Amino acid sequence: MSPIRSRKHALATQPLLNQSLFALAAIGLPLAASAQVAEKTMSEVKVEASADVPYKADKVSSPKLTQPLVDTPQTISMIKKEVIQEQGASSVIEALRNTPGITMQLGENGNTSAGDTFQMRGFSTQSSVFIDGIRDLGAVTRDTFNIEQIEISKGPAGADIGRGAASGYINLVSKLPNRENATSATVSYNSGETKRVTGDLNRTIGDNAAFRINVMAQNGGQMGRKVIDNESKGIAPSIAFGLGTPTRVYLFSQHVRQDNTPDGGIPSVGVPGFYNASAALRTAPRVDRENFYGLASDYEKVDADMGTVKIEHELGPKTTLTNTTRYGKSKMDRILTGINTLTAAGAQNTWTVSRSRQSLLQENEILGNTTNVVTEVQAGGVKHTISTGLEVLSEEQFTPTRGGLGTVAAANLYAPNPNDTLTAFAPVLTGVYTQGKTRTAAAYFFDTIELSPQWQVNGGVRYEHYNTTTNSVSASTATSHPTLPVGTLVPGRVEASDELASFKAGVLYKPVSTASIYAAFSNSQTPPGSANFSLSATAGNINNPNMDPQKTTNIEIGTKWDILREKLSLTAALYRTDNKNEISLLDTASNTYSQLGKRRVEGIELGAVGQITDKWNITAGIATMDATIKEGTTGNNAAGAATRWSPDLSATLWTTYKFNDALTVGGGARYMSKQKRVIDPSVDVSLQNVPSIPSYAVADAMLSYRVNKNVSLQLNVYNLFGKFYINTLNNSGARLGLGVERSAQLSANILF
Template sequence: MTIRSRKHTLATQPLLNQSLLAMAAIGLPLSVQAQAQEKTMAEVKVEAAADVAYKVDRASSPKLTAPLVDTPQTISVIRKELIQEQGASSIVEALRNTPGITLQLGENGNTSAGDTFQMRGFAAQSSIFVDGIRDLGAVTREAFNIEQVEVAKGPAGADIGRGAAGGYINLVSKLPSREESTAASLAYTQGGVKRGTADVTRSFGSSGAFRLNAMVQDGSLKGSKALDRESKGFAPSIAWGLGTPTRLYLFSQHVRQDNVPDGGIPSVGVEGFYNAGSALRTAPRVERNNWYGIKGDYEKVDADLLTAKIEHELAPKTTLTNTTRWGKSKMDRILSGINTLSAPTADPATWTISRTRQSVLQENKILANTTNIVSEFTLGGLQHTLSTGLELLSEEQFSPSRLASSLGTAPAAKLYHPNPNDTLTGFNPVLSGAFTNGKTDTVGAYAFDTVKLNEQWQVNGGLRVERYKTSTDSATLNTTTNVLSGAHVEKSGNLASIKAGLLYKPTEDGSVYLAYANSKTPPGSANHSLAAQTAANANNPALKPQKTTNIELGTKWDVIQKQLALTAALYRTTNKDEFPQLVDAVTNTWAQLGERRVQGVELGAVGQITKAWSVTAGIATMDTEIKEGTTGNNAVGAATRWSPKVSATMWTTYKFDDKLTVGGGARYMGEQKRLIDPSQSAATTNMPAIPHYTVVDAMVSYKLNKNVALQLNLYNLFDKFYVNTLNNSGARATLGAPRYAQLTANFMF
């Protein structure tokens, strides 16, 4: 089976000429084209054995210049077939198939939006990419237009630039091929969620093709009757020149979400809850279906991506790819969050929890142009696969503020019986004039090379240099004088990141490697929001970039006739200069303290054990330690939260015949500590940790005929109660969904 990578592009001939000039300007060895004699690189292909539903041999990124078995880095690839078997509708659900990723909730009364998570102990929500280009915004990313999800772990500054302390996630879009097909699915989830998707590909002319992916979903969030979600997605794409030396693609994606926002529920009664009031301390849990918002709370998300690509064979083994993308996302939310518990009497009917009105209005934009040349050649008797490129990026985040008094006042909710129809007074939302507008412009150049020294030894290396400039314009409102005051802060600099690996191949299908990689995170990296120089936080422009390094010793093996990939790695990641401290107020001199180390082991298996038996599994350990600085909750030690010592995932299916497939899996998440200050007692601290849990899922699929298959998914088979996310104060939680079923009809023509 051949899986074509979606790295082909669309552009005009002038743009191609400009890209060639840009490549020449950074000294790329175009002369090596003449050395290519045999194999064409018309398409980057992933070769896999027939019916291997989970395993791929290569990632889509041209920066990864070797097959996965010869890549000295931990990389997981989650294919669309696995996503479909599990009935996953979002990227967060798909990421359950790789260990070491934990979800997050917001600070105290506030609530995070979109995909917010950590990877190997580091925040990773700003390290999400679509087809190799950074994707911004507070968006819950849908899976309907995803060919595969690629998860690269460990510092990856050479791959993607600033940030990426824990790695990055790349979403590969579905694009046209010459093979015509029509696929659709209709799903109904116990509780009322209805979802439909369509995937249609048609060819035209001698080398063209068109593809359309679409999605619509409506219904309450799994596990809650109040949290209604409405989503619509539309992703058209068109291609010319398929099967020719020059391939052109034009594609876009448009998503609209209209949701009831989730502020979480009080953690009262959950294992680990503590309150000084004796009545609350022994109080029972609230109902998981309770919603503490006010009718009229809303969350609306618009997300659009427009992409043009061209891929052109400069020579039989040299291919140029140019990608241009414009993207925009907007999130508008007004939410009644929850905060302080009150138990004035012994009667639980009188117990309440305060509501706080919150507003988030955020718009993200990106304009990017990337050019890459991949060439295979022999130089000095050594085989090279060289990837070089130039990236031009402009990213912007604009966040206007609403006048707090115009959001209205919400009465306290009854703890056990909240009323969404409670009267909201003074609600007339208007902009205050205050805002934050951050922008980062980046010019980056990179080169990666895999050098085969002989049949047993390879060297893999990469270097990226970039120039960035981050600027933040802001205005704050003095509510006493009703006067706005503005500020402008900016920081620019140069970053250089590297990766290097030495790889030994005992056999053709196995490797042992030792690798080093780093990344750098300058102030304002996550949201382009620099703070005033009096602020002791990581966004202070007076600070230098944080430095993250990683050493990894690993081995990879393709076994059972290359149908099953086995991986194992020992890693140690160190992050320095994490915590700023003012040392001289007169000269405004800052020192940067803090060294955090995360180390562990990660094991993986993906592919087929037999022709009928497929499996994907992984287990990861994380040992997080503060090597320099304090471990208090409000210092550098707070970064060690939400890092389970062990996490694991497994999914397997067995095909009894051409019609019946049975499968299932389990996810284990170890204890995630919230309390990391050794001076505080866990016995008298509210929710010192998220308790460990194991969740088991199951699936059965039956093919009625060649065109129709029915699929039944059972989630949380043993109805395990568990906390999914917890906020930093421990007062609010979101719970994992209880046991429920989803029935899907899949159509293929």
């Protein structure tokens, strides 16, 4: 609970949201989703037909994957909107806690996580987030108000999405119009004094058209933190024509505005594993979890807009063409106060932590088009289901440097004051910036060959050409440009261009019609600058254009079974992922690096999703992960650092039971084994500051009561047993984010 609140400006973007909606209706703003589970073809009718199984999806939305999930030789987890609502998850990060093998990070150089920052199966994944099959850029925290389902494809997926897909990818499926009049809304309030309302209106227009509007507004604090004050607003209008006909056109857009207080976490003093050269600090108690070490004037503003046009046309009874065009733009403007060095001098109530002023100003822009054709043909006496297409994509990121951020005195370690005096605050652009652009053109071809009712062979290949250009201006130093006055602005340009080929192949055996056993192989490539468009001229830097792409391969053996009248899906997979061409430190004296590094991540993943009975729903998963350095540096730098934050075991569970038409009871648990920060075997971890995040298990509960046919009340209790645990830790171990303490959220779900 937070008696102190930071300043909150009136959000000046509401007129823009209103204008966007009117503009959409007036000019048919582009919109589209290469993945809406809406009516269109027979496969989508099948998805609609399984709606009585709230947690279980039969097929992903992408036309590239033509087979049902049970016949897709790849680990794919699905999180449907029903689970998101039952858990009261307002962000994608909260929803992703439903799948094992994903870990969250606390960002560096800004003292706050840069939006959705996470790893999957031991590899960074935040640059592999897609919306309706098109890559989404920007360091933003994505909301769930306009999400139909979340699709998590695990393992290297270069054939599916192209460059930089070492861990797989996450696809968010937007809500689109359908031929059903429906209105719903949710109003909630939680222990962090956050008020949230969402609305979803779908209306038909004649027999073959419909429009839909999803809206969201949220304002309040953060459970377990002081001063934090976050405000979000969003609107997602859409319209569809030709529903139920051979030609369907979807126009939709999404606009989000956020005005938040950035939170850099708290000092790690007093937590298990804390170490400091000061004996007094080594035995000091923890700080209050509600302490806020920034300033009340710190802010984080996000503007995110996208518009899409999607056209589906049935060329024949078994051939469908899909064309999707999207334009998106996001802007992040953040100024914050971060924490640094601890000082223990005098009485404990006078100890301090130094603070620094930091800034991030970033604009992202993306323009993309995909054209896909799915068809069934008979050739060579066997059935082929072919998916082929072209993709063109333009991505741009502009990051200027801002100075004049001011200075602030060190904060009291145990009683920080968010209203401390800020001096010399006169923000100004310095002229230093980085501007990165990547242009991609790709062609792909996938084929599933049905040799017999029991045997299938499938494979796919993607060939792409990319060009990445980084233009920058830097300020000279005595070392970098000894002949120039210090601070001289020096322009720079680095460029990389290459072709990448990715592929996948699988063999699948069906012992019965509702089960499969498979073996699959896939690969991906991550070229320099793939994740951040920021190439580097520095020798030994992984983003130097002279470096080879990192190459990732994956072998997976698994089985999938749809049981209990196909209402419960059981999956099991054994995987081994190898990543080579990682940077490895050869010689510390000369600071020489080479691409000798090779890392391996292997494990087992089990899953269960669907209904055990008509009243009992479940989604559960367990994953093991063994990350090792096979070649190169094993220490805390270069290749070795990549094995950080990889728990040996993680597990998730969520289940509900409907006692009658009115009462539903549910709950779940999450387990995460130890996540190592220090992975160098030659280092004495007892002398390292918080060398790992200890293992933890957290339980949640939910109670829903249907008051009448239109209204139900829902109570969520998080961290039911009040477990103290570290949720995220920075790379130095100096600061952390604690998991939410016991807290609650009350919601009213309204349906007309």
